[in-house]
Amino acid sequence: MNDRWSKLKEEMKAAAAELGIDKIGVASADPFTELKQILVRHRELGRESGFEEKDLDKRTNPALLFDNPQSIIAIAVAYPSKMDNPPKSERGARRGIMSRSSWGDDYHRVLRDRLARLEAWLRERVEGLRVESMVDTGELVDRAVAERAGLGWSAKNCAVITPEWGSWVYLGEMITNIPLPPDEQMTDQCGSCTICIDACPTDALVGPGQLDSSKCISFITQTKGFVEEPIMRKIGNRIYGCDTCQTVCPSNKGKNWTHQPELQPDPELVMPLLEPLLSMSNKEFQERYSRSSSAWRGKKPIQRNAVIALGNYKEESAVPELVKVLESDTRPVLRGTAAWALGRIGGAEAREALLAAFERESDEEAKAYIAKAIDALR
Known part of the structure; x- marks a missing residue:
């Protein structure tokens, strides 16, 4: 049986590109115990944004969101960091700038589409499949799931950095009832670098x-x-x-992704x-x-x-x-x-x-x- 799920995982990863997904990893569905302690402390220090799910147990225990979860599939979709021929901001015609995470179509919509494609792919292969997908506004912490699933490491700028795509990735996840073998977590590669911390305005x-x-x-x-x-x-x-902590990151140097058509910017919209x-x-x-x-x-x-x-x-x-x-x-x-x-x-x-x-x-x-x-x- 283990061979079956290992084989399915490898086939799923091989199918990623045709599903419009840039990277797939698998995490266990165990509670995120250490994360909960971090989030409790974060709240005590008054550092929350207020946009998060309020219930810390739901944010850290997949079993409260899904009956008998067996694994979590994490996905990453890469987005652009550069614009072709950006319009000039000049005296009498000043322009603003929107962060790269808002370029192109709403990434929530794009990632839900990718997760729906992945779900359809799995349904053709797994009888009795149950899934619960979420993007950003879901209860789980996307970065924690992505880190556990081996997509990348959790960086000092609070982003997940993937070796292939840098941190220019949107993250989503899917809790499942299939016992896919988990991937290995990646070791932190920030080292002693503090460029992002030093550059934060x-x-x-x-x-x-x-x-x-x-x-x-x-x-x-x-x-x-x-x-x-x-x-x-x-x-x-x-x-x-604001993109400062990502644009200064050495791991993002020279990385720009133009292969996801829905995520490409309209310069007049993002630099209006x-x-x-x-x-x-x-x-x-x-x-x-x-x-x-x-x-x-x-x-x-x-x-x-x-x-x-x-x-x-x-x-x-x-x-x-x-x-x-x-x-x-x-x-x-x-x-x-x-x-x-x-x-x-x-x-x-x-x-x-x-x-x-x-x-x-x-x-x-x-x-x-x-x-x-x-x-x-x-």
Whole structure:
């Protein structure tokens, strides 16, 4: 019987490419005991993002999600790290940048498609097959499953680095009732390198493999509230996500993947002009970004981040658009952030608009941002 499952595993790995999957590994379905202790400590230190599954037992015990699990199949799908002919960001036509994880079609959709193909492949070969597939938003920790399944090692930047594809991979998994033999875990290959930790703009990597989500630009760009002034400066022109800890990684040097057609970027979508984003309607946002993973939080965070980027560029031509946001946007966060941007850019028009806005602003937090912007101009 063991020979049968070993043979099936090898055939499954050989079929990976035709299924649109770049790497397959198999993990045992035992509880992730050590991980649970790490997650408990992570919570005690207040380092969670709030986007995770709240129940730590469900995150670490496959048996709570699936009756009598026998193995977990982990998959990796590689995505691009470079863009052909990226558009130029220049004075009067400033652009933002979205992280590579939001290029092309929403990776949740792409990986669910790949897992569905794998499930169909298995159903043709295994009678009585039961599976439970998940991608990112599922209960299990994708990186922990991938590490146990031997896809790669868990790196200091909290990504899984595969020897073949670097960390430019999306991860998914499938709990099964078939006793596939597990793969060996890979030894850590980061060694003494701390380039990612040293390069993090906000010092969010508080130790090897330890991330304080509240400081992470990738997380902050997906929140909807006010952003603290020092962090806004460090966001730069990022309007969704952050790739710094991956782009500096020596294991990613020279790695760029263009063989998954759905994941290739549209340069105008992932490096958009910033000013038009400020007046984009909900309908326009959906038409442009509904297929991207960047759309899941709606347009508000992206518009706020576009305002921040214009402030960081000190883009004088954006002042009229930013004044419109300050004067007429219904959202206090956008008004307050526009005030900060105008305070960074300066000039008579910005100053007059800020003084007038201070007199009429009723939201206390937005008013505090306006007051700080006026002080900055002084």
